[in-house]
Amino acid sequence: MSVELRAVTESEFPDWLRALRTGFLNEPVVPDALVADRLPHVDLGRTLAAVDGGRVVATFRSFRQEVSAVGGGGLTADAITQVTVAPTHRRRGLLSRLMSMDLAAARERGDAIATLIAAEYPIYGRYGFGPASSSTEWRVDLRRAGLDPRRTGRPEDGGRVDLSDKAEVLRIGPGLHRRLAGLRAGVTDRSARDWSVGTGGGQRLEPWTEPYYAVYRSASGEPEGYVAYRCDDKWGDAKQPECTLSVRDLIAVTPAAEHALWRFVCSVDWVTFVRTGYRAPDDPLPLLLPDPRAATTVSHTDMMWLRILDVARVLEERTYPVTDGLVLDVRDGDGYAAGRHRLDASPKGASCVPTTASADLVLDVADLSRLVLGDESAVRLALLGRIEEAVPGAAARADLLFRTPLRPFSPDVF
Template sequence: MSVELRTVSESEFPEWLRALRTGFLNEPVVPDELVADRLAHVDLDRTLGAVEGGRVVATFRSFRQRVSTVGGGGLTADAITQVTVAPTHRRRGLLSRLMERDLAAARERGDAVATLIAAEYPIYGRYGFGPASRLTEWSVDLRRAGLDPRRGGPEDGGPEDGGRIDLADGAEIRRIGPDLHRGLAALRAGVTDRGRREWDIGTGLGHQLEPWKEPYYAVYRSASGEPEGFVSYRCDDRWSDAKQPENTLTVRDLIAVTPAAERALWRFVCSVDWVVTVRTGHRPPDDPLPLLLPDPRAARIVSHADMLWLRILDVVRVLEERTYPVADGLVLDVRDAGGFAGGRYRLDASPKGASCAPTTASADLVLDVAELSRLVLGDESAVRLALLGRIEEAVPGAAARAELLFRTPLLPFSPDIF
């Protein structure tokens, strides 16, 4: 039987979900309430399947997304998710055909980039994607950290500048969270937008894939009463045989839009009674937490990996949308086997703005679109890529110039999985 690639209908959607759950090694059972919930929030015109004999053997879905770029701007993205191929149909080119179809549609719509979270690293580079942000998680041993939670002034760990921390509930987080999240996107590249549904699910409303356990919430307010950050966290309940607390506090979400809020929220979660270990959840690799501790060695890295993957579809829009810390001009010869973004482009950039246009001038750097996608949010080093042979310097010193143009004071951060 031949395999047909197409969008799936509403009647086929339960079978599509079954194939999706099979691909991710979940129980291949699709409750009616799951079908109803997902149907209410997916665009079937962007829900693709490979169908053979009435059975879905590959799944692929995309949706509209906004991703922040350097300097606080944003790019319209084709967000790719729920990609699977049945174990009976591997190595038949199904993913390649689905990806080609989706990226062509995204380019036709005018999306500047495509994004995804890669379940496995080696898959997506061949389609022009590159890892554009990373995440780090720390485990903090509070018994070694050196903090003294018994004291409360700014000089020893309390909120600064007259600010305060108040406990809150999910309703308040749904009210203040979206503005704070947009503030985070203005500070760091790589932040993907959160819609109302994401805020609802993240605070216990809507369909939950697992039984909901209500977290704790705390909000930092400045001296004027304005919310500048919040944290959501859960705690376990563990005691030693000697009746000593051995509880772990796990951060689910921490968003701060001022340095004072970020410091205060970290100090707060590190001072909760009975907690001896703090798990930070996914954080940017340059998060200030370890250096807030008198003994930074108390913060042990337990996870460090790639997070958001980016695929440039429109070089001109992507390079013009971000800001640059220095003035320089570079000619980039971009190679793209997919045919979407290849060409030679001249970038003229300065702190006042940037322009980018196709050119016939000689190249300074030659690179694949996947490598440019690594660079554009400021996470990767052009010099390191040149040392690896992934960027070719047509003009000596061009990689160092690109390093100064593309790197950013704050690393990109992508807190959400989609």
Template sequence: MSSGDRDHVVVRTLVEGDFPDWLRALNTGFLRAPTPSDEDVAARLPYQDFTRMRGAFDAGRCVATYRSFAQEVTAVGGAPVPACAVSSVTVSPTHRRRGLLGRMMGADLAEARERGDVLATLIAAEYPIYGRFGFGPASRLTRWSVDVRRTGLDPRWSGPADGGRIDLVDGGTVRKLGPEPYDRARAVRHGMVSRTPRDWDRRTGRNVPPSEPWTEPFHAMYRSASGELEGYVTYACDDKWEDSKQPLNTATVRDLIAVTPAAELALWRYVCAIDWVTFVDSGDRAPDDLLPMLLPDPRAARVLTYADMLWVRILDVVRALETRTYGTSGSLVLDVRDAAGMAGGRYRLDASPEGAACAPTTASADLTLDVGELGALYLGDESVARLVALGRVEESTEGAAARADVLFRASRRAWCPDIF
């Protein structure tokens, strides 16, 4: 494609009148029925922030889509980090490989950096795309299928033995009470992200667009012996039976959030004891979730999926590294390469369990790495030594990779339960 042809494609932020055509392009990219109904447009319109939505337009027709929104990501140690969450990224098949995503993302990330966001985040539908924009896979998910018949759990279980209780509730109750335990959980689990009121609406069936079929799930909440709400689970069940009239139903967990181990154990125990439920689909969990090991026979939990989840793009190295905590004391000089020119430079990190200081330096580098590799390391879920072995990190000082692993790794795996 010639530069003259490229100039005919205009990339810009949206105005309200662009939204139906932008939504058509979004649906096209995600292989959904392309033409949105008037009802669907009307249902979505009130929730759009057009100042953070972009489109590429060829002769007035939208051929690529992009949006971002404000988010907080929990860093290792529990501090909330301001982030630019990227979503709704598509390029129509007629306009691929013309640099449209780069133009949209470059402008948006520059604005995010100017705004003071420390990170950018996304969930990658396709793995190879986002590394070239400085993103790295910073958390992973595991999804299990549990054969309840093989767990060794008592099928007659009727409630927690710790004095707590589990109650079935409706979506309105989750919408009202759920944010408090969720925010308590994300304050201590790195990788979790903030949820907006709109997120809670959609999770509980309020104002769901007509193009998104909604089946009401079940909701159950756990309260401790003192009456404190410490967790909840949302799940849906299918209706499958053998010819011999034996149940083969699956309960699929859509959301399970627990503030305490007692709540997590009780909620999994509850789901595995529902009458007629033969299999439990865990939904997207942290790789070190308690689920398999809480079962008398952990082999009853079969891995369905193990994959990358939250991708992180560092926009401000100093603030990012000073915000998270470290399990030991140590110093490193990192030479960070960033082709986009946003976060590159050489930085000295002095870290301890009491805090960290990071500043530009001219000292010789211990490690040289791309900003995407730093993003992959940020939540403590990747090994520096492994990246050195892969040739993605250069170790200039002997032993620096081992020291970095001790500094960066966390005692639990990062977990992001939300697709956005």
């Protein structure tokens, strides 16, 4: 019997969830309450499956997303998630066919980009995706950090940090998150559902542990950041505390807020170690410590992958620090971004139009996708042979245009 690829129906959604959990090696149990909780929040038209003999053997879902561009603008994205193929149906091209269906629909809708978080690195480059942001997690050993043992965590700028609760975070958090998106490229929007689930709402198969919340307010009383964190309860010999504080979410929209919140979590009694969760690779935390070596890197990895669908919209939406023009010859096997494009950019704005002029750079859409948020170097890609410099020095000029003072930050897994 041939495998059928299509959107699932409401009656098939429980089987789709079961196949999803199987693909991610979770227990293949789907309670009715879980189905009832999830179903209202998915677009069944964008919930795709491969069906073989009435059984779902591959899953693929997408949803609408906004991604912050360099300079604070926004790009409408086709966010891809929950991609699995059953172990009985691997290497049959099911993912390729589902991806083709989804990207064609995204282009038809007018989405500028597609995004995803890659569980496995080697898979998605062949579909035109490139890693556009990175994340780093640190573990801070407070015994080595050199902090004053008399520290209180109280800000020294006239502001204050107060313990709070999820009700206040749900009230102030969305506004702070939107402000963060105006400051950093790569931030993905959070829906009301995201905020609910992130604070314990919705049905879960795993138990929920309520975190602590703390809010930073400036001297004028304006909330400028918050942190959500949990602590374990571990004690060593001779009744010495060895507790670990794990940051679940930290959003700060001013340097004062960021510094104050990190100093706060590093001052909690009984805490010996702080796990930062996923942060931008240029997060200030290590350098806030008298001894930055106390912050050891637990993980540094690619985070959000991006695939350009509309070159002109993507390049015109972002800002540029210098004035220059480049002709980009973009290769795209699926055709969405293929062609020769002339980018004329300056701090006042940018235009990107088709051209027949000679190329300055020749590159695959996956590599242009790596560059657009400012996290990758065109010079490095040229040294690797991934970009062809048709005009000597063009990669260095591209870096002056595309690189950003702050690296993109994608705090959410989706």
